[in-house]
Amino acid sequence: MAPTQDALYAGLDLDLSWSERDLPERERTKHVHRLHPYLGKFIPQLVEVLLGRYVSVGGRVLDPFAGSGTTLVQSLESGHDAVGGDIAAFNCLLMRVKTARYNEFTLEKELRDALSRRGRTQRRASGFVREWYAPRAASELLHFRDLAQEYEHADVLCVVLARAARSARLTSHFDLDFPRAPTTEPYWCHKHRRTCTPVEEADKFISRYLLDTLGRIKAFHHVRDRSRAAHVIHGDAREIELEGRFDAILTSPPYPGLIDYHEQHRYAYELLDLDDRRDRELGAAVRGTSKAAVEEYVSGIASVLANVVPSLRPQAPVMVVVNDRRDLYPTIFERVGLSVVERLERHVNRRTGRRAGEYYESIFVAVREP
Numbered sequence: 073m074a075p076t077q078d079a080l081y082a083g084l085d086l087d088l089s090w091s092e093r094d095l096p097e098r099e100r101t102k103h104v105h106r107l108h109p110y111l112g113k114f115i116p117q118l119v120e121v122l123l124g125r126y127v128s129v130g131g132r133v134l135d136p137f138a139g140s141g142t143t144l145v146q147s148l149e150s151g152h153d154a155v156g157g158d159i160a161a162f163n164c165l166l167m168r169v170k171t172a173r174y175n176e177f178t179l180e181k182e183l184r185d186a187l188s189r190r191g192r193t194q195r196r197a198s199g200f201v202r203e204w205y206a207p208r209a210a211s212e213l214l215h216f217r218d219l220a221q222e223y224e225h226a227d228v229l230c231v232v233l234a235r236a237a238r239s240a241r242l243t244s245h246f247d248l249d250f251p252r253a254p255t256t257e258p259y260w261c262h263k264h265r266r267t268c269t270p271v272e273e274a275d276k277f278i279s280r281y282l283l284d285t286l287g288r289i290k291a292f293h294h295v296r297d298r299s300r301a302a303h304v305i306h307g308d309a310r311e312i313e314l315e316g317r318f319d320a321i322l323t324s325p326p327y328p329g330l331i332d333y334h335e336q337h338r339y340a341y342e343l344l345d346l347d348d349r350r351d352r353e354l355g356a357a358v359r360g361t362s363k364a365a366v367e368e369y370v371s372g373i374a375s376v377l378a379n380v381v382p383s384l385r386p387q388a389p390v391m392v393v394v395n396d397r398r399d400l401y402p403t404i405f406e407r408v409g410l411s412v413v414e415r416l417e418r419h420v421n422r423r424t425g426r427r428a429g430e431y432y433e434s435i436f437v438a439v440r441e442p
Contacts, residue, residue, distance in 0.1 A: 088118060088418040088435065103145075103292040104170040107285055108235045110140035111249060112331050114324045114393050118418070118435075119146040122322055126389045126437065127152060131319030136309035136380050139333075141167035143322050144302040151297045152319075157305040157312050159353055161346040162234070162337040164306040169231045171302035176290055182223045183232075183286050190275050191215050200342040204254050209240045209274040216278055217343055232285050234340035236277035241339065242270045249336075308352050309376040314383045321380065324393040326354060328361055328369040370400055374407040381408060381440060389413075390438045395420075401436055410438040 100115045119142055127133060131152050135143035138156025144167055147154035154171075158164055190212065196202075197210035205213065213233065220229035243251035246263040254270075261268035305312050326333065334341065334350035341348050354372040381390065390410055394401060405412055414437040 085416045085418055085435075088121060088416060089420075090115075090117065103288050103295065105140075105142065105145065107170055107288055108140070108166055108231055109238065109248075110166070111336055112324075112326065112333075113140045113142050116142055116146050116149075118393065119143055119322065120150060122391055122393075122435065123147065123150045123152065123320075126391060127320045127322075132316065134314070134318040134321045134380060134383065135323045136312070136321070136376050137323045137325045138167060138304070139163055139324070141170045141302075141304075142324075144171050144304070145292070148296040148300050148302055149292075151300060153300050154302045155305065155314065155318070156302065157307055157309045159306075159308050159349050160333050160337070161306060161349070162340045162344075163333065164304050165227060165340075165344075165346070166231060167302070167304045169227050170292070171304070172227075173298070173301075174225075174289060174293065176293060179225055179228065179289065180286055182225050183228070183282050186216075186219060186223065186229055187279060187282050189219055190278060193218065200338070204241050204243075204339070205237075205274070206242060206270065206272045208272055212274040212278065213237055213240065213343060216274075228285065228289070230344055232278060232281045233343060234337065235281045235285075236274050237339040237343055238337075239277045240271050240274035244268070306347075308349075310372065310379055312379070314380060316383070317385050318383050318388060319385055320389050320391065321384065322391045322393075325373055325376075327395060328354075328366055366398065366400070370404055370407075373400075374404050377404065377408045377410065381410065384440065387439055390436075392436045392438070393433060394436070395433045396436075401434070405436070405438050409441045411441050412436055412438045 095115070095117060100117070102116065105116055123133070123146060129151055133143060133147045133152050133154045135154070135156045138144060138158045140163060141156060144154040144156045148171060156167055158167070192208070192211035193215040195214060197205065197207070197214060201210050201214065213236065216233050220226050220233060223229060238248060241251060242254040242256060244255050244259050245261050245268055256270060258267050258269045332350065333353065334348055340346060354369060377390070384390070392401060402412065416435040416437070418433050418435065420433050
């Protein structure tokens with residue numbers, strides 16, 4: 073017999089499980105959290121609650137799987153210094169743009185100047201850009217890519233470019249997350265419930281995202297603790313060298329067989345010529361969910377924790393947020409000498425795009441064994 077809803081919810085931490093009414097999308101994607109779409113990230117409100125529960129005011133926080141930077145951004149908003157590491161170059165670019173300190177006047181002047189200089193290049197697109205973009209869209213994206221390098225805030229403009237490139241691809245409106253092949257003919261759109269045609273231009277997205285990015289960075293500027301800073305490390309968390317001590321680790325690691333984080337942002341790697349280190353991603357040697365792949369994943373996560381946990385202060389918490397449906401993490405913690413002191417469960421039913429459905433997520437809180 074299936075458990076009743078009351079029985080299911082009896083084991084949940086309801087302070088970590090939100091309904092759409094309690095936590096609408098505009099709150100889950102507040103300020104810089106929506107500078108660029110990113111699959112698999114945890115919501116900032118969860119990070120905010122965990123920081124409040126387990127980290128002293130002014131503590132220093134580490135996220136070795138920092139992804140799109142949710143832990144770093146919320147640490148700055150909550151009054152903590154933070155360090156985040158990631159193997160993916162695009163993730164590091166996005167984190168730096170989200171957490172950097174800006175002169176608002178200079179930033180606005182540059183973004184509005186770039187807005188006025190949109191145009192097209194005469195150079196022909198090739199390779200990925202030629203395949204995945206209509207000629208006009210490719211020309212506009214390549215022009216803006218070259219234009220971005222003329223500005224002090226080139227990194228901000230590169231994130232705008234990547235966001236526009238995601239939207240301007242030759243793919244259906246409802247399949248932006250996982251497009252398999254370019255769409256070149258009219259199609260029935262599940263999102264709009266009518267026949268749609270592939271995107272022909274990129275400038276409309278560049279314009280929209282330039283102004284949206286400016287507004288989001290300004291909004292974060294007014295809520296962050298400006299006495300605190302975030303540092304981003306581009307590297308393999310199994311090997312990165314850390315300086316100083318940390319008061320907590322708070323992270324949401326990738327899970328085996330779910331998302332290729334380099335392929336998810338392939339348009340950014342192609343347009344910006346980013347350093348592609350997908351061969352160093354956890355699980356890269358054995359893809360999928362086979363027994364060998366899962367064991368490689370367990371060994372990889374354990375290696376990361378073995379590398380970073382020695383940088384913690386005594387009794388500092390290691391908080392790991394993961395949908396551990398294979399019950400892998402108790403074994404991982406045991407391998408590296410961590411004891412689980414709490415295991416909290418939360419209900420996740422707030423998702424975007426066509427990825428409907430819900431699941432349950434665990435929050436492990438562990439400490440080093442004496």
